Amino acid sequence: MLLEIDDVSLLYGRIQALHGISLTVAEGEIVALIGANGAGKSTTMRAISGIRPIATGSIRFEGEDISKLRADLRVRRGLCQAPEGRGIFPGMSVLENLDMGAYTRRDRAGIAEDLARVLDLFPRLAERRKQAGGTLSGGEQQMLAVGRALMSRPKLLLLDEPSMGLAPMLIQQIFDIIKEINEQGTTVLLVEQNAQQALARAHRAYVLETGKIVKTGTGAELLHDPAVKEAYLGVA
Amino acid sequence: MTTVLERVRSGREAAGERWRGAPRWVRWALLVAVIAFFYALPNKEFYQYLGPIPTPGANFTQVLFTVSIYVLLAVGLNIVVGFAGLLDLGYFGFFAVGAYTVAVLTSPSSNLKTLWPWLLVVPLAIGLTMLSGVMLGTPTLRLRGDYLAIVTLGFAEMIRIAAVSSEFLKGQRGFNQIPHPPGKYADGKPFFGVLDARPYYWLVLTLIILVVIGVRNLTHSRVGRAWISIREDEDAAQLMGVPTFKFKLWAFASGAAIAGLAGALFAGKQNFVNSQNFELLNSIIILAAVIFGGSGNIVGAIVGGGLVAYMIERFRGIELFGVELYEYRFLIFGLVLVVMMIFRPEGLIPNRRRAAEFKDRRKEVIVGE
Numbered sequence: 001m002l003l004e005i006d007d008v009s010l011l012y013g014r015i016q017a018l019h020g021i022s023l024t025v026a027e028g029e030i031v032a033l034i035g036a037n038g039a040g041k042s043t044t045m046r047a048i049s050g051i052r053p054i055a056t057g058s059i060r061f062e063g064e065d066i067s068k069l070r071a072d073l074r075v076r077r078g079l080c081q082a083p084e085g086r087g088i089f090p091g092m093s094v095l096e097n098l099d100m101g102a103y104t105r106r107d108r109a110g111i112a113e114d115l116a117r118v119l120d121l122f123p124r125l126a127e128r129r130k131q132a133g134g135t136l137s138g139g140e141q142q143m144l145a146v147g148r149a150l151m152s153r154p155k156l157l158l159l160d161e162p163s164m165g166l167a168p169m170l171i172q173q174i175f176d177i178i179k180e181i182n183e184q185g186t187t188v189l190l191v192e193q194n195a196q197q198a199l200a201r202a203h204r205a206y207v208l209e210t211g212k213i214v215k216t217g218t219g220a221e222l223l224h225d226p227a228v229k230e231a232y233l234g235v236a
Numbered sequence: 237m238t239t240v241l242e243r244v245r246s247g248r249e250a251a252g253e254r255w256r257g258a259p260r261w262v263r264w265a266l267l268v269a270v271i272a273f274f275y276a277l278p279n280k281e282f283y284q285y286l287g288p289i290p291t292p293g294a295n296f297t298q299v300l301f302t303v304s305i306y307v308l309l310a311v312g313l314n315i316v317v318g319f320a321g322l323l324d325l326g327y328f329g330f331f332a333v334g335a336y337t338v339a340v341l342t343s344p345s346s347n348l349k350t351l352w353p354w355l356l357v358v359p360l361a362i363g364l365t366m367l368s369g370v371m372l373g374t375p376t377l378r379l380r381g382d383y384l385a386i387v388t389l390g391f392a393e394m395i396r397i398a399a400v401s402s403e404f405l406k407g408q409r410g411f412n413q414i415p416h417p418p419g420k421y422a423d424g425k426p427f428f429g430v431l432d433a434r435p436y437y438w439l440v441l442t443l444i445i446l447v448v449i450g451v452r453n454l455t456h457s458r459v460g461r462a463w464i465s466i467r468e469d470e471d472a473a474q475l476m477g478v479p480t481f482k483f484k485l486w487a488f489a490s491g492a493a494i495a496g497l498a499g500a501l502f503a504g505k506q507n508f509v510n511s512q513n514f515e516l517l518n519s520i521i522i523l524a525a526v527i528f529g530g531s532g533n534i535v536g537a538i539v540g541g542g543l544v545a546y547m548i549e550r551f552r553g554i555e556l557f558g559v560e561l562y563e564y565r566f567l568i569f570g571l572v573l574v575v576m577m578i579f580r581p582e583g584l585i586p587n588r589r590r591a592a593e594f595k596d597r598r599k600e601v602i603v604g605e
Contacts, residue, residue: 049475050474051471051474051475070479071475072474072476072477072478072479072480075475075476075477080475080476080477081475083471083472083475087469087471087472088469088472089464089468089469089472090469091464091468091587092464092468096461100461100465100473101476103458103461103462103465103476103478104477148476149475152476152477
């Protein structure tokens with residue numbers, strides 16, 4: 001297993017946001033984490049990337065316990081998150097943002113190669129390479145966040161709501177790109193409110209409700225699960 | 237009103253474009269001319285032709301020295317506030333640590349009676365100030381935002397109160413006969429004397445140039461990129477693998493070191509250090525100077541520090557309707573700051589990046605409404 005999360009709880013002050021969550025991600029998979037607003041999806045991501053300390057349980061990456069490891073050291077191990085929403089550097093240009101993604105790396109040739117690959121995946125970013133990140137549209141910022149995370153050449157890419165606030169056509173596009181990234185060899189853990197799109201592309205998925213995992217299965221299974229359909233897919 | 241503002245803005249942008257578009261040798265020539273101007277400035281033979289620039293109510297050379305110290309401090313604080321985005325309200329506290337280190341180790345009125353020469357103590361003062369920065373930063377830089385501002389404010393007050401009330405630090409009586417920097421003219425007269433402030437000013441000016449070169453190199457390196465990323469979005473910086481705590485501590489310590497240097501220079505010039513030199517107001521003035529000039533931009537910090545310190549002194553000896561303007565200097569200064577923050581919150585000479593961040597934040601506010 002690339003990532004194993006075992007019985008993780010997390011507190012925001014006195015409020016318990018996660019109640020003993022367990023999940024796994026195997027190499028090469030796309031795993032989706034779906035749930036409503038406030039279910040704890042982003043919190044789970046923060047726990048994995050190390051931005052928020054966990055209260056109990058353990059997080060293992062490539063078999064090693066990283067529960068207590070600082071966030072920046074987790075990045076060095078190959079675990080990189082594209083943060084939710086506007087998590088890009090607004091004053092830096094597109095290229096500088098992408099360059100920050102490769103902050104932990106020193107292999108110039110490899111970085112140049114990955115930059116070419118990212119600009120190839122996101123032609124819009126190539127067009128706006130000199131523009132300040134803060135002046136991009138919402139969709140472009142989202143692409144920049146994903147592209148920047150790819151620049152660290154992660155073994156596991158964590159995507160927090162990559163489709164948030166995007167027009168339907170763009171959503172389609174960004175999910176296609178996620179699929180492509182995965183096919184090029186990057187494992188993806190994806191948090192989504194857009195359950196339809198996420199489940200259609202994920203190998204496996206977990207459903208999160210009020211800080212607990214209530215259901216798990218392959219993407220296709222959950223897509224046809226009556227309860228999931230009613231709660232998250234908007235069909236009765 | 238708006239049209240005037242717009243025109244000023246577009247004019248300044250055009251000037252910026254021309255500067256960036258100018259050939260390398262033109263920029264170098266201009267830079268050399270500006271530096272030469274400031275080296276020549278404290279000579280009476282030169283400044284008497286400068287019309288209203290010399291201060292009427294105070295010795296202009298002394299004023300220039302004060303201004304240069306403020307510029308050095310502004311350059312240092314700009315690392316902390318401008319680059320790393322850490323709000324430090326007690327920066328003058330580090331200046332005090334530097335000045336007192338020199339005073340305690342060199343002055344005959346000190347209990348230690350070490351009487352070391354000034355030059356030997358300067359690196360010690362810088363080191364000790366840096367250490368105090370690390371000591372203050374280690375517990376507090378893990379916190380974010382407002383906490384740091386409060387803690388630094390408390391730190392500066394602690395230093396001041398210790399200076400006022402501790403027997404060891406001599407309170408108001410202070411330390412006297414602090415030695416001057418070394419150096420003699422050919423005829424045996426000391427280069428750094430009591431009456432002539434010019435050599436001190438030249439020394440500080442030279443150090444400012446060296447510090448600016450150092451800071452510039454630092455900001456163009458991985459360290460600088462890390463600082464800027466922390467300022468722009470600390471979470472995102474960490475998610476990109478930047479060890480944020482380490483770099484915040486670095487910014488804090490480098491800023492402190494520069495303040496320590498400034499304090500040591502100040503003590504060596506004044507020859508006397510007591511608790512009245514370190515009012516809280518000074519911390520506020522320097523912070524205001526950095527923001528006024530354009531935080532995040534070295535040139536902005538220099539211009540801000542210079543203008544603010546100079547403006548305050550310039551009011552001395554001017555009478556208007558029978559009142560001495562100097563008495564109202566902070567009223568005027570405050571007014572200028574308020575107007576400035578309304579019309580140009582990013583400062584006189586902003587960092588281009590920083591200006592984009594401001595726009596971004598404004599957009600966020602509008603979205604949030």
